[in-house]
Structures are given as C-alpha cells and as structure tokens.
Amino acid sequence: MGKISAPRNNREFIEACVKSGDAVRIKQEVDWDNEAGAIVRRCCELGEAAPFMESIKDYPGFSYFGAPLSTYRRMAISLGMDPNSTLPQIGAEYLKRTNSEPVAPVVIDKRDAPCKENILLGADADLCKLPVPLVHDGDGGRYVGTWHAVITKHPVRGDVNWGMYRQMMWDSRTMSGAVFPFSDLGKALTEYYLPRGEGCPFATAIGLSPLAAMAACAPSPIPEPELTGMLSGEPVRLVKCETNDLEVPADAEIIIEGMILPDYKVEEGPFGEYTGYRTSPRDFRVTFRVDAITYRNNATMTISNMGVPQDEGQLLRSFSLGLELEKLLKSQGIPVTGVYMHPRSTHHMMIVGVKPTYAGIAMQIAQLAFGSKLGPWFHMVMVVDDQTDIFNWDEVYHAFCTRCNPERGIHVFKNTTGTALYPHATPHDRKYSIGSQVLFDCLWPVDWDKTNDVPTLVSFKNVYPKDIQEKVVNNWADYGFRGAKK
Amino acid sequence: MANKWEVFVMDLGELAEGKELELTIRTLNDGLHKYTYQRAKVEVSSTLDKFADSLQVRLGRGQLSDRKFSIRVIERVERLPARYR
Ligand SMILES: Cc1cc2nc3c(=O)[nH]c(=O)nc-3n(C[C@H](O)[C@H](O)[C@H](O)COP(=O)(O)O)c2cc1C
Numbered sequence: 001m002g003k004i005s006a007p008r009n010n011r012e013f014i015e016a017c018v019k020s021g022d023a024v025r026i027k028q029e030v031d032w033d034n035e036a037g038a039i040v041r042r043c044c045e046l047g048e049a050a051p052f053m054e055s056i057k058d059y060p061g062f063s064y065f066g067a068p069l070s071t072y073r074r075m076a077i078s079l080g081m082d083p084n085s086t087l088p089q090i091g092a093e094y095l096k097r098t099n100s101e102p103v104a105p106v107v108i109d110k111r112d113a114p115c116k117e118n119i120l121l122g123a124d125a126d127l128c129k130l131p132v133p134l135v136h137d138g139d140g141g142r143y144v145g146t147w148h149a150v151i152t153k154h155p156v157r158g159d160v161n162w163g164m165y166r167q168m169m170w171d172s173r174t175m176s177g178a179v180f181p182f183s184d185l186g187k188a189l190t191e192y193y194l195p196r197g198e199g200c201p202f203a204t205a206i207g208l209s210p211l212a213a214m215a216a217c218a219p220s221p222i223p224e225p226e227l228t229g230m231l232s233g234e235p236v237r238l239v240k241c242e243t244n245d246l247e248v249p250a251d252a253e254i255i256i257e258g259m260i261l262p263d264y265k266v267e268e269g270p271f272g273e274y275t276g277y278r279t280s281p282r283d284f285r286v287t288f289r290v291d292a293i294t295y296r297n298n299a300t301m302t303i304s305n306m307g308v309p310q311d312e313g314q315l316l317r318s319f320s321l322g323l324e325l326e327k328l329l330k331s332q333g334i335p336v337t338g339v340y341m342h343p344r345s346t347h348h349m350m351i352v353g354v355k356p357t358y359a360g361i362a363m364q365i366a367q368l369a370f371g372s373k374l375g376p377w378f379h380m381v382m383v384v385d386d387q388t389d390i391f392n393w394d395e396v397y398h399a400f401c402t403r404c405n406p407e408r409g410i411h412v413f414k415n416t417t418g419t420a421l422y423p424h425a426t427p428h429d430r431k432y433s434i435g436s437q438v439l440f441d442c443l444w445p446v447d448w449d450k451t452n453d454v455p456t457l458v459s460f461k462n463v464y465p466k467d468i469q470e471k472v473v474n475n476w477a478d479y480g481f482r483g484a485k486k
Numbered sequence: 487m488a489n490k491w492e493v494f495v496m497d498l499g500e501l502a503e504g505k506e507l508e509l510t511i512r513t514l515n516d517g518l519h520k521y522t523y524q525r526a527k528v529e530v531s532s533t534l535d536k537f538a539d540s541l542q543v544r545l546g547r548g549q550l551s552d553r554k555f556s557i558r559v560i561e562r563v564e565r566l567p568a569r570y571r
C-alpha cells in the first residue's frame with residue numbers, strides 16, 4: 001500500500017478543511033443553547049463548509065467543529081485524498097484499505113497524551129463544565145455524544161469496541177443513551193453485564209481523528225482500533241484511562257470515563273435523528289455514570305446535527321453500509337458489480353448491481369443483506385442488473401418503475417430486526433426493535449427468452465451502432481447544439 | 487428568584503392539579519446547568535400565580551405545549567442507589 005497521509009487527529013483535519021475551503025472559522029461568539037446547533041443544521045441542509053466555532057458563550061477556551069463528514073469532499077480529505085475525488089474513487093480507496101492487514105494500536109505514556117492535559121475527577125467531573133450543546137430546540141437534553149465513540153471491552157473475549165451511540169446529559173454526572181440491542185455494546189450489556197448486575201466500564205471519546213470516528217460508526221466486523229489503523233495507514237495511539245482499565249485515543253479532545261449502571265435508568269430523548277424526524281420516544285435507556293473527565297487545552301467538541309439530508313448520519317453511514325455489504329456479498333461469491341445507498345434515502349435503501357447469472361440471485365442478496373449485522377439499518381433492497389448505473393438515480397428509478405413486477409418482484413420480510421428510529425414503524429415495533437423489510441427485484445427473470453421475451457432498452461447508448469454514436473457525438477456542436485457532449 | 491422548569495409528558499393528564507406528583511423536571515434557569523434534570527416531588531397549578539416557579543411543558547416529540555403552569559418543588563427525590571453516589 002502506498003503511503004497514506006491522512007489527518008492524524010481532529011486538529012489536523014480542521015486545518016486541512018480550512019485550507020481547502022471546506023471549513024469556515026467563526027470568530028464571533030456562538031451560543032451553545034440552540035445557536036451552534038442551528039448553524040450546523042443549516043450547513044448540512046445547504047451542503048456548506050463545516051463550521052469551526054472558536055468562541056462559545058459561557059465556555060472560554062473551548063470550540064466546536066460541526067458537520068465533520070457531511071460532504072464527500074470532507075470524506076476525501078479525512079482519507080488524505082484529493083477533495084475533488086469522486087464517490088466511486090473514495091469507495092474504492094475505502095475497500096482497498098479495509099481489505100488490507102489490520103494495524104494494531106500502540107499504547108503511549110500518559111505524559112505524551114494530549115487528552116490528559118486537564119483532569120477532573122469525582123465530583124469535579126461535572127459535564128456542565130464542557131460546552132455540551134442543545135443541538136435541536138425541543139430535544140430531551142443537551143447531547144454530549146453526537147460525533148464520538150463509546151469505548152468498552154467485551155468482558156469475556158476481551159475485544160475492544162468503539163461505537164457511536166448517542167449520549168444525552170441528564171445531570172452533571174449522568175448521561176443516558178440509545179444503545180440498540182443488536183449493536184456490539186447492546187449485546188455485551190444484555191448478554192453479560194445486565195443479567196449479572198455488574199457495571200460496565202466505559203469511556204467516551206469526543207473530537208476523534210475523522211477516521212477513528214468513521215470506524216466507530218462503520219458496521220465492520222473488524223475491531224474499531226484496528227480498523228482505524230487500516231484506514232489511516234498507521235497505528236492508533238492509545239493511553240490508559242484514569243479510573244478504569246480501558247484505553248482511549250490519546251489525541252482525542254475530550255474523554256469521559258465512568259460506568260454503565262446495571263440497575264439504574266434515566267430518561268433519554270427525544271432527539272433529532274438521521275431519518276429527518278424525532279421518532280424514537282423518550283424512554284428509560286442505558287445510563288452512564290461519570291467518574292472522570294479529561295481534555296486537551298483549548299478542546300474542540302465535535303457536533304453532528306442529524307435531521308433532514310444531508311448530514312454524516314446519512315452520508316457517511318450510507319457510504320460504509322453500502323461498502324460493507326459489497327464486501328459481504330463478494331465474500332459469498334455473488335457477482336455484484338457494486339452497492340450504493342443514496343444518502344437522501346437516509347440509508348434506508350440498498351441498491352445492488354449484479355450480473356443476473358442464475359435464478360433467485362436477488363433473493364439471495366436480500367437474505368444476506370437483511371440477515372447480516374447491517375440488516376437492521378435499512379428496510380429496502382433494490383436489485384438491478386449490471387447494465388444499470390447504480391449511482392445514477394434516474395436509471396435506477398427507471399429500472400424499478402419498469403422491471404419490478406408487482407406480484408413477482410416485491411418480497412416482504414416480516415418479523416425482522418428494526419430500530420426505534422423507523423418513522424414508518426408502529427410504536428409497538430419501535431419499542432421492541434421489531435422490523436419488516438422489502439426486496440424490489442428489478443432483474444429480468446432468467447426463464448424469460450433473452451431474444452423474444454426480454455424488452456430491449458431503448459436508449460442512445462443501447463440501440464445505435466457504435467460508429468453512428470461516435471459520429472453524432474463528435475458532430476454535436478456542428479449540428480448547432482450547445483449542450484455538453486455526454 | 488423564581489425558577490423556570492420544564493417537563494416532558496406524553497399526555498397533559500399526567501399533570502394533575504391539587505395533589506403531589508413525582509416528576510422528572512429540568513431547569514431552564516440560565517447558566518451552565520441549564521437543561522439538567524432532577525427527580526422531584528412537586529405540585530403544579532394552571533393558575534400561574536399560585537406558585538412562584540413556572541413550568542413549561544413539552545410533549546412526546548419535543549413539541550412545546552401552549553399550556554403553562556406554576557410549580558412548587560416540594561423536595562428532590564434521589565433514585566440513584568447510594569453505592570454510586
Ligand atoms: C451520528 C451517529 C449517531 C448514531 N447513534 C447511534 C445510537 O444512538 N445508537 C446506536 O445503536 N447506533 C447509533 N449509530 C450507529 C452506530 O454508530 C453504528 O451502527 C456502528 O456501526 C455501531 O457499532 P457496532 O457495530 O460496534 O455496534 C449512530 C451513527 C452515527 C453516525
């Protein structure tokens with residue numbers, strides 16, 4: 001693998017984004033109470049540069065960085081690529097790096113760890129000392145964790161998990177969060193800690209390197225510290241926590257240490273979500289008690305503001321869910337030509353391109369997709385042939401509206417796994433993470449006669465001889481047309 | 487000085503008047519602790535000058551209710567088990 005030169009921490013990332021015009025420094029004071037959230041939201045909806053807010057009301061010395069990865073340009077910068085890289089290029093780079101050898105992290109001395117520059121312990125570890133924003137008016141609370149990693153260790157296997165699971169400040173030393181039962185942390189809690197009545201040590205890391213954040217919300221089976229190393233081409237630097245045995249990224253801006261309590265729950269939510277709604281109800285959820293806070297001098301808090309497209313909840317998750325499904329399908333030998341989720345689907349629709357070489361291939365794809373670890377996060381799979389450009393919604397939509405047979409092409413899967421966030425799910429299904437899913441098979445059936453039964457696509461590209469196409473394209477301007485030569 | 491509080495309810499019927507209620511309320515007082523919660527025994531009234539403190543209400547998905555109340559916080563209720571304090 002060629003040398004990767006990706007930003008190694010959040011500060012280098014902000015610098016790179018400012019330099020390329022993909023972040024804006026905001027010098028004037030911004031209020032943590034709604035104003036910062038509103039700025040980030042508007043940046044997402046306009047596809048703007050990321051706001052780097054350098055002065056926060058009531059919190060001298062702290063800053064905010066919002067909408068870190070809500071554009072493909074910033075995603076390219078995070079990977080150390082040219083900001084103008086195309087989506088297929090960025091995707092190919094992600095696949096190349098995440099198919100390489102895992103890169104183990106290294107543990108460094110506390111004296112060399114920037115996240116230890118300030119240490120607050122016990123009663124001093126008051127979350128209100130951090131500029132925790134009210135992200136959307138009407139949210140159930142100020143959210144500490146919107147772009148972060150919750151770090152835990154599996155009590156038996158010992159493997160480390162970094163997961164992005166939202167965390168609300170309930171009071172000065174208590175947070176509550178939506179940790180879904182099918183997530184890695186959710187499983188460790190329900191399989192081990194809760195039945196034993198044992199507390200689960202955790203550490204929340206905020207202001208991560210963009211690739212560590214990408215790993216924390218990527219549905220990859222590779223443990224996130226190793227995955228971060230693969231994405232960035234160098235080992236992650238970790239340092240031991242103050243109050244438990246976990247290790248945290250030494251370059252993170254803010255670390256919150258504590259315990260997930262097995263026998264005490266406080267309310268969480270509602271919260272603006274990636275679907276573009278507040279859907280999941282306020283409920284008693286996983287509760288985190290804070291024992292310590294450590295942070296860098298001039299710490300920057302990262303904020304993702306989820307709502308209507310497009311924010312990183314849609315853009316980045318669509319990206320990694322699609323590519324992780326592509327890896328899974330290829331590992332099963334299915335002749336897929338690509339997988340893509342439009343961020344505007346709020347990562348609800350997987351579009352899979354495949355060479356339709358045998359019967360039932362779309363069903364096989366849907367069963368693998370819905371049956372995988374990724375499955376709860378989307379409820380539609382649309383399978384098109386290899387002649388359809390999966391990145392071109394006009395082509396995909398045309399294929400769907402013309403080839404998907406209402407009786408034969410639509411298959412509903414019932415009683416699957418869902419999330420509390422699906423706007424279309426019933427309140428009961430949301431509460432218990434009960435899902436339902438659907439396959440749209442847009443392939444021509446293999447038992448149709450290819451010559452006489454399968455319709456011919458009538459397009460410039462498909463029906464004219466090559467030489468005529470070339471002649472027409474080359475003469476386009478001479479005919480008097482001014483449009484682009486496509 | 488009068489305090490400002492807020493509560494989330496699914497149904498306004500949860501805010502019965504003329505009796506003691508136990509609610510999770512958050513402070514809307516300006517300052518670093520704005521929006522932090524506590525559990526408390528309270529009494530509420532739709533007569534706005536009955537109690538010194540005010541209570542604003544939000545519904546299940548964060549919608550601000552136009553019903554306003556006054557509130558008396560009788561005492562704080564600590565549910566966190568002592569071993570964690
Ligand atoms: C901004 C953001 C917020 C998220 N919030 C949650 C959450 O509250 N709960 C959850 O289970 N997953 C949430 N996710 C999705 C998880 O990060 C994602 O499923 C990740 O792969 C989980 O890791 P795991 O496979 O180790 O459980 C969020 C993702 C993003 C990008």
Ligand SMILES: [Mn+2]
Nearest residue numbers: 161162163184
């Ligand atoms: Mn994981």
